[in-house]
Amino acid sequence: MTSTNETGTHGAIVTDDAPESTGGAIVELRGAGKSYGNIRALHGVDLKVHPGRVSCVLGDNGAGKSTLIKIISGLHQHTEGDFLVDGDPVRFSTPREALDKGIATVYQDLAVVPLMPVWRNFFLGSEMTKGPWPVRRLDIEAMKKTADTELRNMGIVLDDLEQPIGTLSGGQRQCVAIARAVYFGARVLILDEPTAALGVKQSGVVLKYIAAAREKGLGVIFITHNPHHAYMVGDHFSVLRLGTMELSASRAEVSLEELTNHMAGGAELAALKHELSQVSGVDVEELPEEKDLTAPVASAPEGKA
Incomplete structure (x- = not known):
């Protein structure tokens, strides 16, 4: 795989190219962003969604995950960058237009009538x-x-x-x-935190059907704040932090430990370890060192991404 890299917001190497797939990208964002007046909620986001692959988007509360969903699902329009479907630039005005292009969103509340x-x-x-x-x-x-x-x-x-x-x-x-x-x-299935309110067993059931959707050739965007769930089914991982792309890497390029550290906020955890070490009775030995968190993510060998 050939890609150009640039340093992310916390020193991580961000890869521009998604892993190769059997088909071209159905959905692609290039430097996409969204501003609400003078508030920039999302900036410079690159994302490719290929058929038969699960693209996991991780981030803490306020990272920009919901804004990203709204852009792709047609609820809001991007204010910077490009949004392409099947290689053609689009600007959806309504979610119905996104559905007509085969982009379906399953929100956390599911939009069902319980009775x-x-x-x-x-x-x-x-x-x-x-x-x-x-x-x-x-x-x-x-x-x-x-x-x-x-x-x-x-x-x-x-x-x-x-x-x-x-x-x-x-x-x-x-x-x-x-x-x-x-x-x-649906050709692209956006899942908004499907395992957030579920126990271990029920989360496993949902992950099983995410894998089943991938086997049917759908491109899946799995939005989550749980790196363990993402790593079970993901083919590519994007970590958002404060509206920007903290990490973009294929499964072969990042380990679960590295993904967890980026998701948790590497530099912040290192600073927290230093502060907690000043408090008696607190075990900080298992917290990661700052040098481990800012090291570049190793690139995968050619042809394995």
């Missing part, structure tokens, strides 16, 4: 109908059959599609939302 059955939530807003106008009606049987088939294709087996979706676990609801997006033609 409605699973099958009804699967087709919420896009219901199947039958019969001539003006007596068209919902095609309930077709929707139930389709929902069951699509859920099973993703490996999700529910005993009763009539049960309210609110009775499912958090992980199951996330998986239904993923299957729904796949069925309605």
Whole structure:
């Protein structure tokens, strides 16, 4: 892999190029940013989303993850840089325009109606109908059959599609939302903190279906603040800090420990270690040294990225 590198905000080497893929990038941001008046929420962000790959975007609260989601999903327009879909510059005015290009977003609140059955939530807003106008009606049987088939294709087996979706676990609801997006033609799936409010087991279930979406050829943008979850399924990692790109590296170029250190704020942790060392009764031996956190990320051997 050939790439040009430049120093990130905390001394890390940021690679410009995403890892090579079997297909061209579906979505690409080049130096993208967003300002709200004189407040710059995002600046100089480069990101490529390839089919059949999981691009993980990590960052703490206020890092710019939500702004990035809003730009790609069409909720807000970027104010600097370029946003390309299939190589063509775009500027979405509404989320519907993003959906028409195959970009679907599964938000943390999932946009489901808890008291409605699973099958009804699967087709919420896009219901199947039958019969001539003006007596068209919902095609309930077709929707139930389709929902069951699509859920099973993703490996999700529910005993009763009539049960309210609110009775499912958090992980199951996330998986239904993923299957729904796949069925309605998503090529790029943006997942907004899907494991944030889940336990260990349910998080594992969601990660399993993220991998399943990748196997189906979707480009996945996995937004998270958990580096361990990201490293389980990710092919490329981007770390945001205060609206800028702290790190951009493929899986072969960064270890879980390095990713965790960048996510946690390397220089800040080193400074914290120094401060805590002045307090008696606090064990700081396991905290990383500053020199370890500002060292460049080693580039992967040619052809392995």
